[in-house]
Amino acid sequence: MSSVPVPAIAHHSLLVFLLQLALLLLLALALGQVAAWFKMPAIVGELFAGVLLGPSVLSHALPDFADWLLPKQPAQMHLLDAVGQLGVLLLVGVTGMELKFDLVKRRGATAMRVSLAGLILPLVLGVGTGLLLPASLLPGDTDPMVFALFLGVALCVSAIPVIAKTLVDMNLLHRDIGQLTLAAGVIDDVIGWFLLSVVSAMATTGLTTGKIATSLLYPVAVVLFAVLVGRPVVKIALRAANRSADAGPTVAVAALIVLLGSAATHALGLEAVFGAFVCGVLVSTCGEPDREKLAPLRTTVLAFLAPVYFATAGLRMDLTALTRPAVLAAACAVLAVAVLGKFAGAYAGAKLSGLGRWEALALGAGMNSRGVIEVIVAMVGLRLGILGPETYTIIVLVAIVTSLMAPPILRAAMARVEENAETELGMGAGEPCDLAPQPPATV
Template sequence: MPLAAPVPTIGQHALLVFLLQVAFLLLLALVLGRLAMRFRLPAVAGELSAGVLVGPSLLQPLLPGFSDWLLPQQAAQMNLLDAVGQLGVLLLVGVTGAEMNFALVRRRGLTAAKVSVAGLVLPLGLGIATGFLLPRSFVPAGTDPTVFALFLGVAMCVSALPVIAKTLLDMKLLHRDIGQLILAAGVVDDVAGWFLLSVVSAMATVGLTAGVVAQSVLYPVGVVLFAVVIGRPLVRAALRRAGRSQSAMPTVGTAVVLVLFGSAATQAMHLEAIFGAFVCGVLIATSGVVDPQKLEPLRTLVLAVLAPLFFATAGLRMDLTALARPAVLGAAVAVLFVAVAGKFGGAFIGSRLSRLNRWEALALGAGMNSRGVVEVIVAMTGLRLGILNTETYTIVVLVAIVTSLMAPPILRYAMAHVEEAAETRLGMDTRTAAAPEGTPDRGPDAVRTTEQRGDA
């Protein structure tokens, strides 16, 4: 029996182009990310801009020859870059899940639930309605309009917990009650968002029938139940064994293997791989046996290298020249308005129902309205599944960027009025006076505007 011919390795030229793609995009993403942070903007805005600059929006029209050499429109070549980006986003979602603090949700319980539910239901409904109202030219050929509308609804209702946390940290609000409440609601939003994305992705992959809809809902529920009953003790045992070493390497390696196996499992079920990555990340967070310091090398690698590279590759798919067409520009403005009105309005309403004053509600709305990282991941998922075309993908990523840029100035404005109101009520300057250490909390559903500020 003749031996099978060996699989050809990657060609020298293809490898050269791939290495230059990664080096060039990563360098540009890091530089622009740091530049964005210098202007007190989210780093993701600069990292996305790296891809936009070398994509069809700028480099292709200006230097088509160089663009075609660096980014050849060949599936085999671009798939190499996509594979690295997919690895980066799976580990990013896994790290995000591993940093979830469910104690926040328990402490802020009812208020966080009201803010999160209102901030999910209203934008979800408005996004679905918008998806049905957009012209059919924005729906890719072969995509069910209902699936497209459902996907747009999911894209409108997500929040970006990593961007929210970084914004609160930069503004020294992370340890304030208002910051903790925003984070608690963001945790609930993240869990619901990944669940909904997995459901809609399954519908897009398998088809839209009553049986598929039921299966799409039951499968994620089954994954969660399996994770809680069987996955948690297995993850705990694996991490406990890895943690016996003084080195961080076994823990990092075990965490990566768990996230990738979880991703593969949900991908095999026609759910999204990122759903499995997120679930495994949450299992790591709730295992109770991991020293957070041992996961720091993984977090550093993901945030410093893999995540910026993923966002740069995401920016490659944006075509801002499409906005020159009145129909696309009009759709972009409409979708952005719906996204802001739904998320901001929903969180504001939920806050007011929890008896927070209007400035506190404004701060909650601003924080929850930030889409950033999660929305970009959702958009990339939609593009890969064929639910979005280039125009709708560009619009959704623009929503992610604009809403992330909106959050810091609105939060500063709202918190200035929160502190001013507290000063008026208490006859003190809360911006310079700190609450005595050990001041008792007024309950999980109350926001102490005079709580001592903390900096992580």
């Protein structure tokens, strides 16, 4: 019996999808550039592009056009979501490829103390806050403990891309403070993705003792498999691709590795982004590909797929929810806990390492940036049903506000660090402080 061919996508559905994609990309790029002009992270403008087209603005201003452009049919929106998922997986993979573990080796114990203190305190405070938030903010079938654990993970992460861009803009990338912040951020990233995968697995399978054990063991097994089996395979594949003078094979192999890793962890019930991150790290640490050959992949992801992804993330935000007193109060409480936890944790870790209070404050300011990573975490929570529209909006707002806070606080703290150094060493205003520059590191 001959099989019936799958019908092609309908003419109208394809038209709507192409217009959605084009309009989101146009607004994301334009508003991202506007944000950059005002010295804000581009992600702020990219998210706002989605906010303009979503329930916060367009649905109120032009409801008929909004219903036509963003119809409620799941199949239509799944087309846009598929592009967004591809974008976020490759973005996380590229982030893994960009991590520099030599920073961690050079900064060692200090980076570890700052990172762990800056992780544990907001994690604990986030879990406690999640348990205290009104049950009305949670989706009906969400386990309160799973939600609390997820909120804790969302509040403990940091965003390497935002941190690195801030440090570059302020000429701090190769200073001791910049190097320590990035090294601690690398550790944050690794632990954060691991915790996200664990909590996501718990949300999928439940909180029985056996399921919790499985949720903890699976990510460990994935990492061990990546080190013992994936490492030599990736090295062979990249070495073969690098023999070509053209960048195409290297880009294709790197993307293939990330996508296969994502599929593997997704099949295990873990988050696909965890596999993408692990494979990105593998490409960076064992393949050692020519970075010039990977440049086309980074450009495509950062200039096209990532802006579209963050614009689709903005579509899910509903800022009108903040007009409700309960939601606004919850947003203020979560933001306060996020900032206090990260600042206090990083500050404590820095002081334990013998750094001064202004250096510790600078580290706290850098680590407080959550940007890209927290938006990805929020989207994962929304997709898994752990977050509702209100809690999703709250977490994305935390990502935006903390990223906007970092530059002015970091600038003020570093000014005091240099003033103190000049006072103690009798230096002139134009001379460098005691935090000597380090050899350049690519981020």
